[in-house]
Amino acid sequence: MIPMEIDLRSLTEGLNLFTWEATASDLEVEEETGLSGPARVALTVVKTGEALTAHGEVAFGLKLACCRCLEPIHQAVDVTVNLLFQKGRPAAVKDLQDLDDTDLVFYEEDDTTVDVVSQIRDVLILEIPMKPLCSESCAGLCPICGVNRNHETCLCRREETDPRWEALKQFKTQ
Ligand SMILES: [Zn+2]
Ligand SMILES: [Zn+2]
Numbered sequence: 001m002i003p004m005e006i007d008l009r010s011l012t013e014g015l016n017l018f019t020w021e022a023t024a025s026d027l028e029v030e031e032e033t034g035l036s037g038p039a040r041v042a043l044t045v046v047k048t049g050e051a052l053t054a055h056g057e058v059a060f061g062l063k064l065a066c067c068r069c070l071e072p073i074h075q076a077v078d079v080t081v082n083l084l085f086q087k088g089r090p091a092a093v094k095d096l097q098d099l100d101d102t103d104l105v106f107y108e109e110d111d112t113t114v115d116v117v118s119q120i121r122d123v124l125i126l127e128i129p130m131k132p133l134c135s136e137s138c139a140g141l142c143p144i145c146g147v148n149r150n151h152e153t154c155l156c157r158r159e160e161t162d163p164r165w166e167a168l169k170q171f172k173t174q
Pocket of ligand 2: 142143144145146147154155
């Protein structure tokens with residue numbers, strides 16, 4: 001993975017903008033996830049005294065295949081990232097992990113840089129649908145002749161098993 005480093009020494013009080021571009025291989029994301037180009041990351045690190053937080057966006061394109069009809073789907077994703085930087089590992093980490101939609105980034109007292117690439121990668125991966133659909137109402141492919149039922153109607157429908165006949169068949173074989 002490429003680093004997405006924040007140089008702690010160069011941070012100024014207030015807002016610090018960072019931008020990165022990363023391809024699927026930079027992020028060690030599998031080819032099959034369908035990332036169609038580099039992901040663009042824009043992160044604003046907010047330094048308030050000792051406290052460090054960051055918010056921003058990860059934008060990327062996806063080229064997927066509908067899980068019902070196999071038609072290609074192009075999707076633009078824009079997802080929000082919220083990070084909370086935590087120096088050292090306090091005993092009460094559990095409480096911190098319950099923060100909604102905020103990822104924790106740990107760093108040590110003498111660290112000069114913090115790498116956020118794994119947090120960015122996690123945010124991105126969560127947005128990739130497991131079962132992509134071209135539309136909620138996609139009719140899919142006919143399991144018998146294979147036509148795309150969104151565009152064509154076939155006659156196979158009638159030959160599909162009627163649950164009532166299925167029950168009768170079972171009764172006969174018993
Ligand atoms: Zn579909
Ligand atoms: Zn058919």
